[in-house]
Amino acid sequence: MNWLDFSSNSFIVAFYLYCASFISFAIAVAGKRWSNRKAEDHTSRWGKIGFGLAAIGWLAHLTFFFTRWYGGGHIPTSNMYEFMTFLGMAIMFAFIIVHLIYRNMLLGAFALPLVIIIIAYASVFPSEVQPLIPALNNYWLKIHVTTAATGEAFFAVGFAAALMQLIRVVDFSRKDKVGKRAQFWTEFSLYVIIVLIGFLVAVFAFRGAGYEATFSQEKVTIADDGTATSEVKEVKYGLPPIVAPYNSDIVEFQSFIGLDKPLFDAPSWMNGVNAGRKLNTIIWSVISGSLLYGLLRLLARKPLAAAIHPHLTDIDAEDLEEISYRAIAIGFPVFTLGALIFAMIWAQIAWSRFWGWDPKEVWALVTFLFYSAYLHLRLSRGWQGTRSAWLAVIGFLVVMFTLVGVNLVIAGLHSYAGV
Amino acid sequence: MFQNTKCECGHQNPVGTVLCESCGKPLDEELLTDESALLEMRYDGVARRSQKANPHPIDRIWNFFSSVKIAVYLIIITLVGAALGTIFQQENTLINMTESSEFAAYYKEKYGTAGVIYHALGLSRTYESWWFILLLVMIGTSLVVCSLDRVLPLYRALSKQQIRKHLQFINRQQVVYAGPLKGDQEAWITELGKQLKRKHYRVWQEDGALLAEKNRFSRWGPYINHIGLIIFLLAVLGRGIPAWHMDQYLSLYEGETRQIPGTNYYIKNDKFTVDYYTDAELANNQKGTKVVKLYETKARLYACTESCDDPLNEPVLKEVVQHDIHVNSALSYKGLQIYQNSFQQRVRFISVHPTLTNKETGVQIGDFDLLMDNPAEKYDVGQYKLALIDYYPDFDLDEQKRPMTKTREPNNPAFVFQIKGPDTPADGEIYIYFAMPNEKSKVYEKLLNDSFKQRGDSSGRFAVSVENPVVDGKMNNIKYSEYTTFLNIRVDKAMPYIWFGAAISMIGLIMGFYWQHRRIWLRIDDGQLSLGGHTNKNSFGLRADVAWALGRTGIEVSPKSLDNRRNGR
Numbered sequence: 003m004n005w006l007d008f009s010s011n012s013f014i015v016a017f018y019l020y021c022a023s024f025i026s027f028a029i030a031v032a033g034k035r036w037s038n039r040k041a042e043d044h045t046s047r048w049g050k051i052g053f054g055l056a057a058i059g060w061l062a063h064l065t066f067f068f069t070r071w072y073g074g075g076h077i078p079t080s081n082m083y084e085f086m087t088f089l090g091m092a093i094m095f096a097f098i099i100v101h102l103i104y105r106n107m108l109l110g111a112f113a114l115p116l117v118i119i120i121i122a123y124a125s126v127f128p129s130e131v132q133p134l135i136p137a138l139n140n141y142w143l144k145i146h147v148t149t150a151a152t153g154e155a156f157f158a159v160g161f162a163a164a165l166m167q168l169i170r171v172v173d174f175s176r177k178d179k180v181g182k183r184a185q186f187w188t189e190f191s192l193y194v195i196i197v198l199i200g201f202l203v204a205v206f207a208f209r210g211a212g213y214e215a216t217f218s219q220e221k222v223t224i225a226d227d228g229t230a231t232s233e234v235k236e237v238k239y240g241l242p243p244i245v246a247p248y249n250s251d252i253v254e255f256q257s258f259i260g261l262d263k264p265l266f267d268a269p270s271w272m273n274g275v276n277a278g279r280k281l282n283t284i285i286w287s288v289i290s291g292s293l294l295y296g297l298l299r300l301l302a303r304k305p306l307a308a309a310i311h312p313h314l315t316d317i318d319a320e321d322l323e324e325i326s327y328r329a330i331a332i333g334f335p336v337f338t339l340g341a342l343i344f345a346m347i348w349a350q351i352a353w354s355r356f357w358g359w360d361p362k363e364v365w366a367l368v369t370f371l372f373y374s375a376y377l378h379l380r381l382s383r384g385w386q387g388t389r390s391a392w393l394a395v396i397g398f399l400v401v402m403f404t405l406v407g408v409n410l411v412i413a414g415l416h417s418y419a420g421v
Numbered sequence: 422m423f424q425n426t427k428c429e430c431g432h433q434n435p436v437g438t439v440l441c442e443s444c445g446k447p448l449d450e451e452l453l454t455d456e457s458a459l460l461e462m463r464y465d466g467v468a469r470r471s472q473k474a475n476p477h478p479i480d481r482i483w484n485f486f487s488s489v490k491i492a493v494y495l496i497i498i499t500l501v502g503a504a505l506g507t508i509f510q511q512e513n514t515l516i517n518m519t520e521s522s523e524f525a526a527y528y529k530e531k532y533g534t535a536g537v538i539y540h541a542l543g544l545s546r547t548y549e550s551w552w553f554i555l556l557l558v559m560i561g562t563s564l565v566v567c568s569l570d571r572v573l574p575l576y577r578a579l580s581k582q583q584i585r586k587h588l589q590f591i592n593r594q595q596v597v598y599a600g601p602l603k604g605d606q607e608a609w610i611t612e613l614g615k616q617l618k619r620k621h622y623r624v625w626q627e628d629g630a631l632l633a634e635k636n637r638f639s640r641w642g643p644y645i646n647h648i649g650l651i652i653f654l655l656a657v658l659g660r661g662i663p664a665w666h667m668d669q670y671l672s673l674y675e676g677e678t679r680q681i682p683g684t685n686y687y688i689k690n691d692k693f694t695v696d697y698y699t700d701a702e703l704a705n706n707q708k709g710t711k712v713v714k715l716y717e718t719k720a721r722l723y724a725c726t727e728s729c730d731d732p733l734n735e736p737v738l739k740e741v742v743q744h745d746i747h748v749n750s751a752l753s754y755k756g757l758q759i760y761q762n763s764f765q766q767r768v769r770f771i772s773v774h775p776t777l778t779n780k781e782t783g784v785q786i787g788d789f790d791l792l793m794d795n796p797a798e799k800y801d802v803g804q805y806k807l808a809l810i811d812y813y814p815d816f817d818l819d820e821q822k823r824p825m826t827k828t829r830e831p832n833n834p835a836f837v838f839q840i841k842g843p844d845t846p847a848d849g850e851i852y853i854y855f856a857m858p859n860e861k862s863k864v865y866e867k868l869l870n871d872s873f874k875q876r877g878d879s880s881g882r883f884a885v886s887v888e889n890p891v892v893d894g895k896m897n898n899i900k901y902s903e904y905t906t907f908l909n910i911r912v913d914k915a916m917p918y919i920w921f922g923a924a925i926s927m928i929g930l931i932m933g934f935y936w937q938h939r940r941i942w943l944r945i946d947d948g949q950l951s952l953g954g955h956t957n958k959n960s961f962g963l964r965a966d967v968a969w970a971l972g973r974t975g976i977e978v979s980p981k982s983l984d985n986r987r988n989g990r
């Protein structure tokens with residue numbers, strides 16, 4: 003067994019340990035009435051088990067990281083798979099730190115699913131070690147990416163705590179407008195998370211079944227000097243194509259429950275690299291996410307937030323707010339250093355300018371400005387509590403857009419291969 | 422509205438004071454009415470300039486910029502503006518376009534109607550637009566004003582603190598404890614002080630009262646951060662000073678030397694190399710594709726020492742530095758930075774080494790060097806003298822079938838020589854030579870030389886050609902450049918200030934976020950202990966400190982029960 007195989011095995015071990023840890027935390031939160039122990043003892047016991055499993059899982063994750071580094075010859079943070087697995091590892095680190103400060107046994111019930119989703123998302127991307135392109139071949143790659151991800155990881159923990167806080171305070175007995183709005187948006191946040199899970203389920207289910215469809219797409223590119231070159235590219239789909247790429251022909255199409263040709267073509271403005279496939283992926287995610295959500299709703303027979311809410315009543319919303327704020331406060335300087343200052347230093351060395359308004363850079367700045375607005379707002383009255391929790395949730399959306407959305411939607415210097 | 426600014430403790434406070442500077446009793450009418458509400462502890466309730474009662478227009482501007490609310494608006498507008506700029510490509514990424522009409526056409530063609538609107542709104546130049554710069558300037562102004570407005574009052578409030586505070590002040594803090602105290606009160610206070618010292622508090626004691634404080638310096642964190650940001654923003658604006666900033670691109674084929682416009686420097690591309698990863702090095706899903714491992718320009722930088730601006734003389738150049746420029750490794754010389762930007766695979770002639778032969782006798786008369794750029798006018802070949810009387814770098818025929826050159830680039834160079842020697846007529850023989858070793862130019866060469874012969878300008882004896890043009894599949898006796906390298910040349914005198922500002926800012930952030938200013942006040946009135954604590958962040962930590970110290974002195978409380986906010990909200 004070589005280093006890279008060993009590394010992938012460690013990753014799988016970490017993944018299962020995280021799942022086990024999540025289950026323990028879920029039991030800690032939800033199973034208080036199952037045993038005849040006192041509720042507090044139950045929570046503390048299962049919370050400890052969950053934390054222990056998470057810590058061992060994290061060690062396995064670290065093993066994955068360092069053996070891959072050793073086996074691959076460079077730090078594994080250079081493509082989407084490697085970056086997302088690293089981010090997952092960083093979130094675990096942030097979670098462990100915050101857990102050690104506050105010893106809140108239930109935070110894990112929200113932080114672990116987040117980590118699991120992120121590393122499962124990582125696995126959607128090709129996991130092979132790829133050699134570095136010239137721009138990435140610099141030790142600032144290590145420094146910049148690792149610190150930026152660590153900062154973002156603390157924002158992620160802030161997000162998990164804020165989401166808990168929102169579910170904790172949402173009041174389903176209220177019938178007025180404000181109350182309804184709070185109910186809707188809290189539920190909607192959960193729905194979005196389930197759509198993400200739906201995406202993962204769809205991708206892995208069809209991948210497991212070996213599904214594949216291929217199109218040939220003609221792509222006309224106009225070079226800087228005005229000459230047009232046309233190039234025929236193959237576009238491979240892992241999910242049954244509901245949308246075909248713009249300007250394409252079917253090469254191979256396995257039919258799927260009666261679907262034997264695409265239902266429509268991607269619009270012409272979606273002519274970017276793999277835009278059609280991305281749109282198709284989004285449609286599948288919404289479909290399978292909605293199915294999953296519907297199923298869960300049927301099981302719970304009430305909004306999911308309303309189903310989780312009663313299990314959180316013995317935590318103080320103020321504690322959650324404090325955890326969320328503190329995680330963000332810890333993350334902010336780290337993020338500033340990693341995602342802005344180190345990024346500038348590296349950009350100066352690699353691309354001759356410390357700042358070039360590249361979409362990824364701009365979105366790092368947007369994230370920074372957003373969290374500084376959050377911090378300033380918290381200085382004023384009326385912006386603590388639920389509002390600030392919403393800001394923490396939105397802030398993490400901005401982070402995820404910066405990390406993933408920019409790559410999928412906007413192309414720039416930082417683009418890794420998309421889904 | 423008349424406000425009595427003299428506190429009951431006898432201290433005269435400036436107008437606008439919220440909490441008495443001396444004893445901390447709330448002065449603000451609103452604060453006095455609701456006794457259970459928590460106190461607003463920012464700047465310890467001292468008056469700031471922006472809170473003057475009758476603002477003058479200048480004060481209004483001052484107030485505008487010192488308001489955190491306005492700052493948040495500014496930050497959010499900037500954030501949204503910056504994000505809008507990423508929807509479509511920015512104009513400055515389209516290096517090869519300059520005209521406004523070209524850009525308009527590009528956005529229309531590439532993005533359709535949305536692109537037209539985007540361009541018309543000026544969003545295609547978001548980051549250079551006046552409104553975006555104005556926003557940055559306003560944030561900068563706001564940073565200066567808000568810091569000036571707050572830092573001095575805060576300094577005053579923190580440097581002269583009274584130990585014994587008003588009861589209301591203590592009871593309305595975020596962390597409170599109240600309870601009876603038995604036994605020797607002074608001894609207990611001293612003991613508590615000792616415990617707090619073990620937690621690194623500085624402790625002051627006055628009969629029946631105590632003040633403990635730690636990490637006061639962290640209160641300066643936000644201001645230091647803001648100062649760093651101000652320096653950073655000034656440096657960014659400083660990049661607008663022309664002499665501070667230069668940014669240009671140069672393309673160089675191999676062997677070419679060019680002046681860097683606007684400077685005394687010349688740069689030469691000695692050689693350009695590209696390395697690709699081998700299939701064995703690539704991941705499975707990449708095999709068969711070309712992935713660049715390294716591309717590099719071997720460059721030399723020269724400084725001009727003499728006849729630099731003299732159009733009649735060749736400049737005298739002195740080599741100053743040599744560097745292999747590649748991505749992540751720039752050539753750097755006295756503030757001038759030369760970066761590898763990109764490259765293009767484009768064959769370009771540099772020179773040929775042809776031979777003059779007498780076709781009749783088959784004798785090779787001699788060979789010579791022929792440059793494509795600025796070829797020499799005279800060549801001595803054996804006993805013959807060749808004069809270059811015409812040169813068409815990019816040969817073609819115009820409508821009247823007359824020779825002409827399409828461009829200045831040597832894409833199909835043709836040289837017209839006048840050959841003089843022992844056996845030629847006095848005004849020599851004319852010969853046209855095509856340097857490109859391909860069929861088409863050889864056909865032209867023959868055709869034109871035949872017509873010279875018919876006209877009587879040539880005997881048709883001579884031929885100029887490259888011997889063995891191809892050896893082992895490689896061009897021989899021909900020098901050409903395979904790649905053109907694009908270099909980015911920069912001067913950025915603002916950089917040191919940028920890094921300095923960023924460093925200051927970082928120091929401020931670390932000070933402000935990883936330490937927290939914590940203060941604990943207590944006083945004992947008739948056996949009744951009142952304790953209040955305040956921190957600018959992390960009241961969890963403060964509660965833990967207080968509960969720990971109280972526990973050590975015989976008062977067991979849970980940290981949570983000290984939290985006053987839970988009742989307050």
Ligand code: HEM
Nearest residue numbers: 374377378381486487488489492496560563564567643933
């Ligand atoms: C992009 C620009 C800015 C950034 C990144 C920034 C950053 C920060 C940070 C990190 C803090 C500390 C917050 C905390 O301790 O929770 C802070 C505090 C503060 N900021 Fe800013 N700031 C910016 C612009 C401004 C502007 C324009 C103003 C002008 C009104 C302002 C006013 C303040 C004030 C009054 C504080 C509180 C200071 C204290 O606690 O004593 N900030 N800022």
